Amino acid sequence: MLTSLLSIYIASILQTDLNSTIQVETDKSLIKTASLSFEQIMESQKVPVKDEYFISPLIEAKGVISIDTKTGETLFEKNANERMPIASITKLMTVLIILEENKLDEIVIVSHNAASTSGSSMHLKAGEEITIENLIYGALINSANDSAVALAEHNAESVQKFVEKMNKRALELSLINTNFSNPVGLDGPDNYSSAYDIAKLGNYVYQNKFVQTVVNTKEINVSSVDRAITHKLKSTNDLLGNYLGVKGLKTGKTDGAGLCLVAIAENEDGNEIITVVLNSPARFLETKILIDWVFRAYNWP
Numbered sequence: 001m002l003t004s005l006l007s008i009y010i011a012s013i014l015q016t017d018l019n020s021t022i023q024v025e026t027d028k029s030l031i032k033t034a035s036l037s038f039e040q041i042m043e044s045q046k047v048p049v050k051d052e053y054f055i056s057p058l059i060e061a062k063g064v065i066s067i068d069t070k071t072g073e074t075l076f077e078k079n080a081n082e083r084m085p086i087a088s089i090t091k092l093m094t095v096l097i098i099l100e101e102n103k104l105d106e107i108v109i110v111s112h113n114a115a116s117t118s119g120s121s122m123h124l125k126a127g128e129e130i131t132i133e134n135l136i137y138g139a140l141i142n143s144a145n146d147s148a149v150a151l152a153e154h155n156a157e158s159v160q161k162f163v164e165k166m167n168k169r170a171l172e173l174s175l176i177n178t179n180f181s182n183p184v185g186l187d188g189p190d191n192y193s194s195a196y197d198i199a200k201l202g203n204y205v206y207q208n209k210f211v212q213t214v215v216n217t218k219e220i221n222v223s224s225v226d227r228a229i230t231h232k233l234k235s236t237n238d239l240l241g242n243y244l245g246v247k248g249l250k251t252g253k254t255d256g257a258g259l260c261l262v263a264i265a266e267n268e269d270g271n272e273i274i275t276v277v278l279n280s281p282a283r284f285l286e287t288k289i290l291i292d293w294v295f296r297a298y299n300w301p
Contacts, residue, residue, distance in 0.1 A: 046301040047073040048271070054297035057289050061280035062258070063195035066294050069203050069264070069272045075294050080196040083177050084278055087252030087260050088120070088143045089198055090185030093166050095136055096205050098151050104133035104210070106154070107225055114150035119184065121146045122231045125224075133210075134222035134231070140214045142233040143251060145184045152183040159183060175201060187256035195276040202249050202262045203274050215248025215264075216240065238284045239263060245291065249274070251283070259283040267295045 048068050056076065064078040074080070107129050115126040122144035124130070132154070138147035152162035159182065166180040175197040181190035193201075205211055218241045223230045239246040245265040252260035258279035266272045273294055280286045 047071045048075060048298040048300050050075075050298050054293070057293040059277065059280075059286050059290060061277035061283070061286055063278035064276065064286075064290065065195040065199050066273055066275045066290055067199045067203065068300075069206075069274055072203075074196075075273065075298060076290065077195070081177055081194050083192045083194055085187055085191065085254060085257035086185060086193045086198060086278060087187075087254040087257035088145075088185040089193070089202075089250050089252040089260055089262055090180060090183065090191065091139045091143065091148050092198075092201055092205050092250055092262075093169065093180060094148050094151060094162075094183040095139055095211070096201070097162070097165050097169055098132060098136065098155055099208055099210070102132050102155060104131065104136075106132045108132060108135060108150050108154040110146075110150050111153055114146050114153060117146040117149045117184070119145040119186070120236075122222075122233060124150060124231075125229060128229055129225040130222075130229075131225065136210075137214055137217070137220060137222050137233055138231060140211070140250065141217055141220065141235050142231075143236045144233075145186075148183045148185075170197075170201075173201065173204065185252055185254065185257075187254045195278055198262050198276045198278070199274050202264070202276070206249060206264055206274070212248070215250065237261070237263070239287060243288060245295075246287075261287050263287050263291070265291045265295075269300065271295070271300045 059078060062079060063082055063084055065080040066076040067074055110124045110126055110128040112126040115124045120143045122138035122142045124146045135147045135151050138144040152159050156162035156165060162183055163180055170178045177194040178197045179190055179192055181188045218235045220233050221230050236251040245267055247264045247266060249262050249264050260278045261283040262276045264274050275287055275290050277283050277286050
């Protein structure tokens, strides 16, 4: 398509007064400029190139993928399109909908249902008033289930209505191997995704500047609106701040999903990748192995 447009553009330039020497010289200059612009466009589309001498790493996780965040090029994959449980990585979609439909300074009144949610928690209290901003910190840093439910109820009045929004948004983002049955990530036959879909979702959510700040935070204290209640949050991502280049993103762990991690990493040259390991025997170690391998095996133009 770009080639056709360039041809039309050059043709339109040539349809000038060819009898004028000055005009012809001007046309040549414009043609040269157009050609240079086209070359620049093609150059910008170049993808990372793998060194053929690097053999693939041994990753035992059931579903794996690594993608270049700029071009979308797949750098490594294993069962990347297989549907499987994703545990708390589900919360990326929960947070995405909240960021798209609500404001950070909105005040949420925590319900008894949210406060009593089982699993990982930031220890919300029924009746507590807390901002959406602080609940997002809880959902992404502490992987708090009570926070995710509180956000869902605030947005859609009920968890079920919120789940409907989650699935609609998944379709809009062309996450064809993804379906949600809760905003938390609890195991269930209808709550699943794939490594490839998670990479797409994670990369999309990470474009939000606030999310970048949150997922790169190791520890923080957040409070209720009246400051009577303080919640101490600590990141569940062991690579954050302990492994050069990792800037986030989200962990997950349930009996059905096993150990999961989607991570954003950047090398010293500013090249950024996203990695996903699902149902891994050692999510942090295997993510380190994958990141190291990608940055050694590939050259960026």
